Amino acid sequence: MDKILIVDDEPNILLSLEFLFKKEGYRVFIARDGEEALAIIEENVPTLIILDIMMPKVDGYEVCNFLKEHHPEVKIIFLTAKGKQKDKEKGLGMGADLYLTKPFSTKELVAQVKQLLQVETNN
């Protein structure tokens, strides 16, 4: 079963995402900041990660870099309020598979995640 790690410092956002993906039948892990995320990755490498950028201690970029270096197979989705074109280019430039901005459509997000994971299984 695909494992999804959701990282965000807003508890309510975390709550909604957790609810959404659990309902879709994924194994869901949550982290309140980058540090927690790295700790979870250490024990349990996810198939896909949904990553906020602006977080205390360790930010989303660092988590992304860590994954690209140690676990390049992990699918990465940035989900952030930083909506400028410049930010988007930076995120995708770092190797993320998707760059989505807040506020997001739940349906679309779920569809995108499914598609990413499907490609994975097809290959």
Place this chain on the structure above:
Amino acid sequence: MLSDSLIILFTFGYLALLFAIAWYTERSAEKGRRLGQNPYVYALSLAVYCTAWTYYGSVGQAATHGLQFLTTYIGPTLIAPLWWVVMRKIIRISKLQGISSIADFISSRYGKNATLGAIVAVFCLVGIIPYISLQVKAIANSFNILHISNQTEVMASTVFRDTAFYLSLGLAFFTILFGTRSIEANARHDGVVMTVAFESLFKLFAFLAAGVFVTYFIFDGFASIFDAVSEAGYEALFTLRGENRNFEWFWLSILSMLAMLFLPRQFQLGVIENTDERHLDKAMWLFPLYLLLINIFVLPIALAGLTYFQGDTVNADTFVLALPIAKDQAWLAVVIYLGGFSAATSMIIISTIALSTMVSNNLVMPLLLVSSRMQNKYQNRLSSLLLWSRRISILAIILLAYMYYRVVVWDFSLVSIGLVSFVAIAQFAPAILGGIFWKGGARIGAITGISVGFVMWFYTLVLPTIVHGGFLPEGILTDGPWGISFLKPYALFGFQDLDYVSHGLFFSLVPNILAYILLSIWTKQNSKEHNQALVFVDIFKYSETLDSSIVWKGKAYLPDLKALLENFLGVAETKKLLDRFFLSMGKPIHGDLYADPALVNYSERVLSGIIGAASARIMVASVVKEEEISLEEVLGILKETQELKSLNDELKSKSKQLRQATRELQSMNEALRTNDLLKDEFISTVTHEMKTPITSIRAFSEILLDDDLPEEEKKRFLGIIIQETSRMTRLIDQVLDLERFDSGRQELNLEKVSVGILILEACDSIGQVFKERKLIFKINLDFEELFLLVDEDRIKQVILNLLSNAAKFAKTKVVLAAARDSHYLSVRVMDDGKGIPEEEIPYIFDKFFQAKNQTSKKPIGSGLGLAISKKIIEYHGGEIEIQRIDGLTCFHFTIPIQSETQNPKLNEKQTNYG
């Protein structure tokens, strides 16, 4: 004693040393090191004032007339502070007008009048040549004293066996070599000046050596000399007595003052050779100091000589040298002899340079230029003619002085000849001083004044010497000419109580001044004269715009003017000068066929430096078709230049203001741009902060829409939506709030409220939070009743903000303490949380500080609370800051108390919510 040949060897050796110093200095100057250009050399060179007369004659005068010798040094010392007013002005004028001598200065002031220049030059020659011959005499005498001590022949019988003759030739050679190197008469003679400075040091050293020897080796210090003198009955010499003494002292001091300023050699070194006006600062005290030092031992030596040579017929003028010889101090005698030699030579060299310049520029040139035939004849050889006329006159002047010494019978002491020369020079004072301070001083007045003064000088001071020489009957002195007793040269109109020098000065200077003033008032200046008068008197006003402030009207063909300059300067130098001129005027080089007035004036100024003002005037006039201009025009144009200058000043200050304004605009622009940046950043932060609640709201709304959820779940999610909505409302409110404060549109709703009640109400409303978090909450109120004019809701908002922040961070307790003094209400909110890191303190009141600060865990809140609190407190005229007190984090704000009269009473109220 030493042999004659050895003494001659020393003398010429010393002369060789002078050559070496001059040569080395000139060499360095060529390489760009101007050794002589400092105030010390300048001040020392001025000590050329102390000639052989000072060196030998002061002692002689002290021995016969007592303290009166001091007048010669009191005058210059008294006037030294005035140098700043008089000398500086003369220097500035001379620099800007290219003045080359005192005759040039006077002629230049009175309309560049050639006649006046020639008169002054002639009078200088007549007045100074005897003075130079006095120096030759001093050299010869001192040589003879050493010579006599050898017990051989007393005086050289023929000129060609006379050492003084060869020394004079040597000096002439030195002067020609180093004094006429450049054609420009106002050029600096670095080598000569350095030599003179050296000689001044040397003569001071030698004289002090003589003084110390006499005072401490022959006698036992000053006291023992005076004791010996008292016994011999010479006290009268060092006391002031006599009915007319005050009068004499006054006139003699005036005399030396004028001599110090206007003697050709002083003018040469003080003005022409001056390289920097600021050197006057130091010279003003160094020169009087020099005079003091060289005079310390005059009286002791005189008194020592009198007592030592009692009964002998030793001339008092020779005491300085005679005393060491009498004591068999051969080497000391040689040093003293050379000291006297140095005093004489420096005077001869400088005086000769000054006089030769006057001869060439004020006598030879104008005479040549008067006749056009002569002018044509020498057309292309003018510059070499000029140089040779200077060289020949140097030789001629020195030989004349030598002849004067040989021929004229010398009954007179050194001092009397010197003073007679002083009186001659003093005749220039009215024309010069009047010329630089009084615009009305006119040419006719100057010519008449100087001439009258000279005639009187000749009659009262020179005529008697001729009589004494046996050329005229004695009766002129004893009974007056033709037996008219009130015309007696020594006692005009029966004034016979004065000594003859004061008498002569009085009867020459007073008529001189009267003639100068009266004729200046009665005659009208012509335009050229008036122009120069204005420029001289107001020199500091015209300094910058000189070429255009000298009024001139006419036309000059540029090639003619160029040819004229080339005559004196050569082709290359002329091109250089003209290029420099065009460059400084910002005009194309050699673009015009006709020279404009500024160029004509410039050329005339350059020529003035070479051939003197009057001659330059004549030369320029020969190539220029000049139109006579009226006085009104002169005044008009001069006024224009002054207006132009003030306009220029105004423009300068305007452009300064403009630059200032530009700078201000730039910085304002900068501020605006930063402001813009801040605003952009603020907006992007606000939108970012808003996206967070909206994201939650949207996500949960969609979840609620799509799914059939259990009732409990539904309720929970709806709760979250409501919570996030109010978070957004709060954020929007605060942003609007802050924006109003920032733009200054926020208005406070001021009311007189009881501060105590306000604080307690605020505390009550948040009390529940403390209870929930199980925190101890303490309130300390330091007063009972305090009414302040504040916006109640806003102050409550601040207190609530601080308390809720404290509640977020506190571990166990929060304390609110309010106190007052006569000026301020002060409120502290403290918590025992982990505190704010030092480096964050400066930013803690910034908007969205927390949002931007990614390193700390984000607490709940908009991030605008503290920024708004700060604004509110500032709006109330107070301050808010963060402190650390006893391990507690403390937010502290103050509000000024307007005019309250309540007595603070201690009242502690404690509410424990824990």
